[in-house]
Amino acid sequence: MPPESSLRTGQPGRTESADSPDDAVRRLRAAGCVFAEDEARLLTGAAASAAELDAMIERRIAGLPLEHILGWAEFCGLRVGVATGVFVPRRRTEFLVRQAELLLRGSHDGGSHDGGRGAAVVDLCCGSGAVGAALAARVAGIELHASDLDPNAVLCARRNLEPAGGRVHEGDLFEPLPDRLRGRIGILVANAPYVPTAAIGTMPPEARTHEPRMSLDGGPDGLDIQRRVVAGAPDWLAPGGHVLIETSRRQAGRTIGLMRQAGLAARLAGDPELDATVAIGTLAGSSTG
Ligand SMILES: C[S@@+](CC[C@H](N)C(=O)[O-])C[C@H]1O[C@@H](n2cnc3c(N)ncnc32)[C@H](O)[C@@H]1O
Numbered sequence: 001m002p003p004e005s006s007l008r009t010g011q012p013g014r015t016e017s018a019d020s021p022d023d024a025v026r027r028l029r030a031a032g033c034v035f036a037e038d039e040a041r042l043l044t045g046a047a048a049s050a051a052e053l054d055a056m057i058e059r060r061i062a063g064l065p066l067e068h069i070l071g072w073a074e075f076c077g078l079r080v081g082v083a084t085g086v087f088v089p090r091r092r093t094e095f096l097v098r099q100a101e102l103l104l105r106g107s108h109d110g111g112s113h114d115g116g117r118g119a120a121v122v123d124l125c126c127g128s129g130a131v132g133a134a135l136a137a138r139v140a141g142i143e144l145h146a147s148d149l150d151p152n153a154v155l156c157a158r159r160n161l162e163p164a165g166g167r168v169h170e171g172d173l174f175e176p177l178p179d180r181l182r183g184r185i186g187i188l189v190a191n192a193p194y195v196p197t198a199a200i201g202t203m204p205p206e207a208r209t210h211e212p213r214m215s216l217d218g219g220p221d222g223l224d225i226q227r228r229v230v231a232g233a234p235d236w237l238a239p240g241g242h243v244l245i246e247t248s249r250r251q252a253g254r255t256i257g258l259m260r261q262a263g264l265a266a267r268l269a270g271d272p273e274l275d276a277t278v279a280i281g282t283l284a285g286s287s288t289g
Pocket of ligand 1: 171
């Protein structure tokens, strides 16, 4: 989850208005934007007028994440709505989705699940709801719930998930989930904050200035929220159910250790190209899907 930045610096870039895509590229490049051509194309496509394009470029040069300006992020082939002040889903988190999808389909262990149909899936710390939205798009018939403590994230996730039949609950981790899900969750996914507090200052300004602190800060060792997710998981998982937590390569051993302490069988999955690591804990018992 520590974010990628495509803007090298928030250099002041006000020079002239951008009334053509070439001007847009030039201004973005001058401001240190690494993917100036791509961003100019997206912003030009989104702006209804030259004045609006100019304003968008100014916001980008000032350091706002591209996705907050566009109002959406590309994630797992979807356009997921992302409101200002809500965590921008990262490419590496697509790996978390893929791992959850594999388990939902029952293919990872060669199981004989019914393609995930009817499985209760919970996206904890859902932010925009990107992970849940991608799972709902990939696996038909899941019962999808999501939760987040931040009311802005909850509003955003509702817009993304309710059309797909998902329910979004506002509150601390498991606390707002309907009690009937206790012992019934087949797949629990969490990309919870995992940046150690002291490392937040080293993050790109796009993240540390424009994403809420509570979406990044994982406490002194980065594991405060993960610890609570793992401790709560056994009560909420169905027999054979899985909890999948995005972590970092450096923290992975400790995330796995937390799972084992909670009585879960645990393993790691990773994708070096995406710099993605996911810890997967499984509750004993036979899975019902
Ligand atoms: C790293 S962001 C991830 C968002 C989303 N899962 C994604 O991958 O795009 C972490 C999210 O956790 C939420 N959060 C932080 N502490 C929480 C808590 N105690 N209970 C519920 N959500 C929490 C934040 O508001 C933020 O939306």
